[in-house]
Amino acid sequence: MSDDARSERAARPGGRTARTRAAVLDAVLGELEEAGYGGLTMERVAERSGVHLATLYRRWRNAEGLIVDVLGEIGTREVPIPDTGSLKDDLRALASEIAGLYARPRYRALVEGMVAAAVRSPAAAAALSEVFAGRNRLAGRIVERAAERGELPPGTDAAAVIAAVGAPFYYRLLIQRGQVDDALAATAAAAAHAAALSGAFTPPAVQDP
Template sequence: MDPVGSSSRRAPAVGRGTKMRAAVLAAAVTELTSTGYAALTVDGVARRAGVHKTTIYRNWEDSDGLVADALVSHFSADIPIPDTGAVESDLRALARSLVATMTTPAGRALLATVLSDAVRVPRLAEVKHALFVDRFRRAEPVVARAVERGELPADTDPAELLKALAAPIYFRLVFTGEQVGEATADGAVRLALAAAHARVFRAA
């Protein structure tokens, strides 16, 4: 990575332990958003977090490990799971939440990182896989409840339905660069539900 950090002034000191770790991880996400993965440096993160770079090296082996932990910390926070009593409104809430998350500066930085050469770094490749798998796993109860209510076929595979829900959103974010918003999310819900009712997502 480029040895030049992007932040020229050190933030106020943050102490040690949990508070220090939280400050460093938050600074890493902010630095990643500002500079991109290739230009991110431990020096830059340290200045932004208000710690000495040796503090970071005592807790993280290298900048790749720091970025990996920062992404996990930022994006693995509890995801609100809607329970409106109807599958369409539940899926709409999930899809709109995904759009809202991935169109923030941090969300776009995550996409840029996992789609860049950084994905060749084993630790970051593992993080990419874990983040997306975890997001789908947490949302599966939405589909399970819909099956129990008789709104979806009994053999619906929750993971496959949720992937189909997310696919149109990620396609526009990653490949076409189109603007995404609530209309994109709502369209993805209609497509996913139509396919589910056609039993496209039958569990193996």
């Protein structure tokens, strides 16, 4: 992670400072939902949060700094990891969680804002990469358990399987500009499951010793 990203994600004190930060990050999400990344300004966030504009500039410096901090907050939240005893059902449950999240306008706007910020800011790009890599590692436990049960070939790349589940959602959101729904969740999970069973995410050296 870059030095800028580290500074934005320094230790989070409690008390008044924590309340101020929470108000600002909630205001960022609200602004993204209403106006998109193009409409996200320090002035609008200050007005919505009730935090003085000078405080915003001193702590976050710019809109990209705000996005970096939002990403850092997301990265600290617990990820629900399904454990049904079946890879197929676990992937389907995970896809349903993703669909439920991005069906909400606030989080759809956040995805769009994260990507836009990453294009402009190395710190935002590093934070975005770190958050998704961390989420894939955590959810990858689904795949590791399946391999331990003998459902998948040994050496299956767990993070790659999870990324395959999530990828159709981001294509739908960012490229097609369409809505996510349960049908997309079912298709994404089924495709990732079939590919994993086929050995698509297993290195050739592992497949053919």
